[in-house]
């Protein structure tokens with residue numbers, strides 16, 4: 001069977017959750033391979049409306065096994081909270097349909113606190129962190145100063161390891177930030193209240209995936225955020241602290257030899273960006289407010305109003321290139337129905353010259369968007385289920401985008417519900 005990755009092409013919030021929810025029907029296993037509880041997927045299906053942060057979006061499908069891979073920032077407290085909420089809405093979550101890699105590093109109690117303390121220190125130079133501890137977590141992981149989930153099964157060694165890490169981390173907390181130190185009692189309480197709850201789900205997911213592959217099962221890799229937030233390829237330093245690329249999926253999943261034949265890139269019919277950093281196509285004033293309201297563009301995790309703009313061909317083409325996307329899902333086309341004219345950012349102007357290539361992050365601060373307008377359709381398209389149901393202007397917009405980004409648009413989403421989709425293949 002073919003393996004597939006679903007990735008964001010832009011700044012995140014493209015609607016990946018709804019696409020994974022839709023496509024899981026064709027896959028046996030869904031794996032989250034990077035990131036943590038710092039962003040959210042919104043999924044609406046026959047079971048209700050859910051805001052997922054860490055849980056893979058395949059959790060709603062019977063028979064699908066969901067995996068949190070070794071590349072994920074495994075936050076036991078937040079995961080358990082999320083599991084409890086989803087279970088309370090009637091979804092069954094057991095060690096049969098949710099498995100946590102024993103090689104996933106645990107987000108430790110001080111990571112969230114350090115995130116907050118550092119954003120406070122930075123004041124008006126802050127990165128716009130969601131304060132979920134992701135940046136301190138990944139820094140510590142690469143310094144080899146975290147705990148692997150599998151260590152929960154080795155209590156004696158675990159306590160000694162935690163004591164060492166605590167001694168080291170208390171130096172930073174107290175001497176750099178003037179914060180209170182952690183004690184072993186606090187860490188023992190965290191082990192009991194959060195880690196014990198997730199322990200039954202922890203196993204050798206690498207072995208599970210290798211076996212699933214041998215048995216011909218198909219795997220869907222689910223990314224968080226988008227290309228432009230990738231640590232190496234995004235708008236550094238306004239990126240996340242992990243790799244959001246399809247190319248990272250094998251490494252972060254626990255199945256480094258995985259072959260991925262399909263990469264579905266999710267692109268929103270307009271642009272949004274949460275937090276700080278360059279965003280060349282940004283709209284302001286009433287025009288922005290109208291689009292924000294129409295698309296309900298407020299962060300799933302933080303409730304922050306998202307910055308908005310027209311579809312950015314430059315950023316999108318770059319995002320597709322770095323993801324090596326083989327097809328595109330264009331989401332939220334219905335949101336543009338109120339517009340008389342649909343703006344599109346077709347190029348940037350840098351120091352008086354037109355450029356067609358996504359520039360180096362710092363240079364983006366000097367760029368201006370070059371906007372062209374397309375005819376609007378001014379009619380509700382949320383009931384469209386086939387290509388022919390779309391008005392000609394909406395078809396022309398999709399065809400224009402497809403041609404300029406050079407990648408087939410195989411899905412057009414016209415609403416948040418599972419069935420609000422036009423499949424073009």
Ligand code: GDP
Pocket residue numbers: 008012013014015016017018039040041042043044225300331332333334335413414415416
């Ligand atoms: P993700 O992190 O990429 O999954 O994106 P988010 O969940 O943060 O944002 C997508 C939002 O748009 C969610 O509230 C979805 O329910 C909603 N959504 C997804 N696709 C569509 C669509 O085609 N039309 C509309 N109106 N909303 C959509």
